[in-house]
Amino acid sequence: MKKDIISKELLKHIARDVARHILGIEIQENMELIDKEFTRIEKRDADLVFKNGDEIIHIEIQNANHARMHLRMHRYLSDMLFEYENLTIKQYLLYIGQAKCSMKNSLTKDDLHYRYAIIDMHTIDCETLLMSDDPSALVLTILCDFKDRDKQTVVNTILKRLRELSDDREYENYLKMVNILSTNRNLENEVKKGADMLSVDIEKTPFYQLGEQRGKQKGQKIGEHKGVLKTAITMIQEFQLSIEQVAQK
Template sequence: MAEKDIVSKETIRRLAVDLATYLLELPIEPDSVEVLPTEHQRVEDRRADLVVKLRDISGEGFLLHMEIQNNNDSTMPIRMMRYMTDILLAHPGLPLRQYLIYIGSEPLTMPDRVDGPGFHYRYGLLDMRTLDCRHLLEKDTPDALVLAILCDFGDHDPQAVVNHIYARLRALLGNRPKQFREYLYILHLLSTNRNLEKQIEEAQKMLTRIDVERMPFYQLGMEKGMAQGMELGHGKGEAAFLTRLLDYKFGALAPEIRRRVENARPEELAAWGQKVLSATTLDEVFL
């Protein structure tokens, strides 16, 4: 099993309630989650990714099995059926719901069923590549933010989405450095499924720059630079300075943003220059 499979599964283990509620849309009681042993032995050891016991909102208990798959596997329906029998034998008396969650970079080709003479077997199948990233970004929790890297970005600029994820993780976990590093490590591993290594690298640079910009000597120097520009009345110089600062903090600016800065009035430049110190996104600068 690849390292990225293991790490992403640990993330989803913490996200069992969120997955069941927001992705699978199961009406559950969040406090009822009980993680169950998943290792079963025959000739070889096998371990299902995540098996939990839950209650729905009516109080009825059931078993939920979620399997996380990083690549297309033609044997997956048979594997899922085998997991089904093992789980039901180990935990008799409760109904079982099964879901395969695909997080790979290639288009999904695995079926969600297997049919044979006299039997039909089917399970739920979720392709994370077809999920709008806003669905998870709006949850604004570390676990949801990390998994959002696997979803569809739609028309959003990938760099802007990755920057947002980094900025929110820092805001949510800034006073817990160990957890922050763990989530960043997971994010780095999962990003390879979407070929986002370059955007991750740029976001990491942005985060480093933000740390530097929070230091008093940096803020004092920047404020003096903006003040001097205003006193001299050099509109073009102020615009160029702000453009360089935005480029440095948020990455390459879109042409329309550059034009907006170049054509801005001096008072607008001054207001934006003050906001850029604390802003974590471009939108916060121009609000």
């Protein structure tokens, strides 16, 4: 997940939802997203770093296993300590990949003892997020453990709730996110089928049909007006009539 293609506001929503629903962290109203680039030998961007009261929360989102991830996370910690030595720093790696998570979550060397938390979305029960009223939390449900639930039923529930909790534009954006994440769980077909079914259901609703009917009526009236205007222009041009004379006719 690349930070440069995600708006800061969306990052803030993701940070809130991941922290609240998955990590169990109580998020304060004055939570501040920190746009931090750590540079020493090479450019390094942490995915999500935010200040929550007297704590710094660092969430790294990983789509694939990385053999030296524990070293990278320790390096992030070292850099953050330079800036926030007096605050408590908590680090989490959110693994959303398809393969089984095999990354180390600790580093022990000589007198150094370091540990961070790995949250594998494979192990999160989808029920935890499925009943959430936060759309971005619902999006993450596609990555969770469905257990013995029917895949299509769960996907349909996710999409239906997203539809209920968002307007048309927001729903399209959330649907794109679900589509992208679904590839990590081989659920592309279920998402497509669910989205198609939901679209058909919406088109059957009385309000949708009434809107379609009114739209057609409005289009018909506009067409009639255009026809009258075109006839009037023809009469003025070909018969050299005045506007008043055309109006009388």
